[in-house]
Amino acid sequence: MTRPIGTPGRASWKEEAVGMVLGFAVLALLPFLFTDAYSRHVLIMVFIYAVVASNWDLSLGYGGVFNFGHLALFGIGVYAYGLLTKLMGLDPWLALVASGILATAAAILVTIPILRLKGIYIILVTFGFAQLVMQVILSQSDYTGGTQGMVRIPGLYWFDHNMVRDGKFAYFFLALGLLAASTVFLRVFVRSRIGAGIVALRDNEEYAIARGISLVRQRMITLAASAFFTGMAGAFYAAYQRNASIDVFGMSLATIILSMVLLGGTSTIYGAIIASFVLTVFAELMADFGAWRPIITALLIIVVMLAYPTGLAGLIRAGWAATAGRLRRTAPAARPAETT
Amino acid sequence: MGASAEILFGGLFQGSLYAMMAVGLALVWTTIGVFNFSHGVFMMLGAYLAWQFVDIGLPLPVVLPLAVVAMAAIGWLLQASVVRPLIGRPNIVLVVVITTLAAASLIENGVLELWGPRSKQIPPLLEGNTTIGGVGVSMHQIAIIVITPVILAALWLFLNRTRLGLALRAVAQNEDASLLVGLNVTALYGLAFAIAAALAALAGIFLGGYRFMSPVMGADPLLKALIVVVFGGISSISGPIFAAYLIGFFEAASNYYFGLYWTPALLFAVLILTLMVRPEGMFARSSRSLA
Numbered sequence: 172m173t174r175p176i177g178t179p180g181r182a183s184w185k186e187e188a189v190g191m192v193l194g195f196a197v198l199a200l201l202p203f204l205f206t207d208a209y210s211r212h213v214l215i216m217v218f219i220y221a222v223v224a225s226n227w228d229l230s231l232g233y234g235g236v237f238n239f240g241h242l243a244l245f246g247i248g249v250y251a252y253g254l255l256t257k258l259m260g261l262d263p264w265l266a267l268v269a270s271g272i273l274a275t276a277a278a279i280l281v282t283i284p285i286l287r288l289k290g291i292y293i294i295l296v297t298f299g300f301a302q303l304v305m306q307v308i309l310s311q312s313d314y315t316g317g318t319q320g321m322v323r324i325p326g327l328y329w330f331d332h333n334m335v336r337d338g339k340f341a342y343f344f345l346a347l348g349l350l351a352a353s354t355v356f357l358r359v360f361v362r363s364r365i366g367a368g369i370v371a372l373r374d375n376e377e378y379a380i381a382r383g384i385s386l387v388r389q390r391m392i393t394l395a396a397s398a399f400f401t402g403m404a405g406a407f408y409a410a411y412q413r414n415a416s417i418d419v420f421g422m423s424l425a426t427i428i429l430s431m432v433l434l435g436g437t438s439t440i441y442g443a444i445i446a447s448f449v450l451t452v453f454a455e456l457m458a459d460f461g462a463w464r465p466i467i468t469a470l471l472i473i474v475v476m477l478a479y480p481t482g483l484a485g486l487i488r489a490g491w492a493a494t495a496g497r498l499r500r501t502a503p504a505a506r507p508a509e510t511t
Numbered sequence: 512m513g514a515s516a517e518i519l520f521g522g523l524f525q526g527s528l529y530a531m532m533a534v535g536l537a538l539v540w541t542t543i544g545v546f547n548f549s550h551g552v553f554m555m556l557g558a559y560l561a562w563q564f565v566d567i568g569l570p571l572p573v574v575l576p577l578a579v580v581a582m583a584a585i586g587w588l589l590q591a592s593v594v595r596p597l598i599g600r601p602n603i604v605l606v607v608v609i610t611t612l613a614a615a616s617l618i619e620n621g622v623l624e625l626w627g628p629r630s631k632q633i634p635p636l637l638e639g640n641t642t643i644g645g646v647g648v649s650m651h652q653i654a655i656i657v658i659t660p661v662i663l664a665a666l667w668l669f670l671n672r673t674r675l676g677l678a679l680r681a682v683a684q685n686e687d688a689s690l691l692v693g694l695n696v697t698a699l700y701g702l703a704f705a706i707a708a709a710l711a712a713l714a715g716i717f718l719g720g721y722r723f724m725s726p727v728m729g730a731d732p733l734l735k736a737l738i739v740v741v742f743g744g745i746s747s748i749s750g751p752i753f754a755a756y757l758i759g760f761f762e763a764a765s766n767y768y769f770g771l772y773w774t775p776a777l778l779f780a781v782l783i784l785t786l787m788v789r790p791e792g793m794f795a796r797s798s799r800s801l802a
Binding site for chain 1: 540546592593596597600602604605606608609610612613614616617620621623624730734737738741772773775776779780782783786787790
């Protein structure tokens, strides 16, 4: 059954643009509501995670490429920024962009061995790539600090504004700007012809190839596109924290970000962003529970995944459809993979 | 002589542990078609259960089967709670990755809460040390090197010679046809997880008698088992077993010549190269070629 373009589940360009502007306007008001540095810090972390998670959604959700080296791209961003600013004395803003470009180059490099592979095999190679990057960073301890990490990395600057004593005001808006740029890029990308081609490859590889879509080119474009803002987010993270540690390659961060992608609902971009917010704030609220925090979080993830396989985005969509009285013929959960 | 003996024993010992882990992982993978990221914590939990049983004064010959059976039950339970409800969904592979990862985090933190972070150790299977070819090895290690092939052979016999084992393999090969001939596929899914968990528990108990245990002790063996399974291919049970020993020897040799530090990187580099040449694994019969 063919669905005409501009049908249920897919908002028009204009609707989406208005929604996005409104959404980011609300986010931009938050620092005036939360004036303490701690709340702002939590929000900055939400934005960084949201960039990483939503870009992962591009390769994992839309592309169907099980890229488990996504956090390595983030890590490359972190260390590239650290090395470029601290050792080579590059301007922090230039280093930020350069880190994004380096992560993109790394993504293209890792695509080469996975071009012939499928599914679970891709997990291994990309995971192996992440381990390789980590080992290289660990072994070059003269530059990277090895297991000690790097400290006193130069932060970003904004004209004469004092970045340190403003209660994280400036960093909040820089992080928000990064998320906005990344989100606009991702949404335009997935709505474009290339985005449609990527989804076609995921849903029916043989047919898509038969229709003239190049698997090699699309897979490379997908991974490269998902890498740039991820690397930038890594660089921003390094600039914000002013240090770099090998922990960014660890399993625990990867698990958290991955659960953001899946909890939010794959192939939506927005889902990953919403889930970053929910999970990060939830984790902060439960700080008092100490050791029970990861246990409760894990339970929450399992329950949501079992109850709502399309994640929070599916939940919201279902709720919206119900309240707006726009219940469609087919329930959202019953439809195959979303292609909005 | 010293070098080769050291590599030989190190390889056999590590290979045994990897084989025990990888076989369970491959079993779940072939039967259900999902990758179980809780496999590492199965190993850890098995070791902790055994430690607990030893702590309340049970002798090792009782503890071993008790812990293994308990883990089989836990494996079955986990399958029933976080894997079975997802079967039939289009994105099951991805969703199972996250549910088993979450379950792993749950169990890991639960163990940390219950037994604390202090390192523990289980008594070895056999006391004492000996010297073979100029290299000192513990009797425990020798016991593992001898016992593992026996267990793997028993598993092979089970899968190839018994009705239940054949049913399990039938499900792995063709689920629809298995349903048509009246096999209880759901129960067989549970069985695959139970066997995998039992083998992982055994590996955990073996490792716990040799090194100190910690709640994260399963992470590295899980990673190695993943490598082994992909390296060996999954078309038969012998593929991962061969690959386990091969990787055990590779690791022992690399540790000896290049040092502990570079071994993981070297291993992954070799693996990525292997996959580029043979995407279906070293010991697999050639499968459908990929696009």
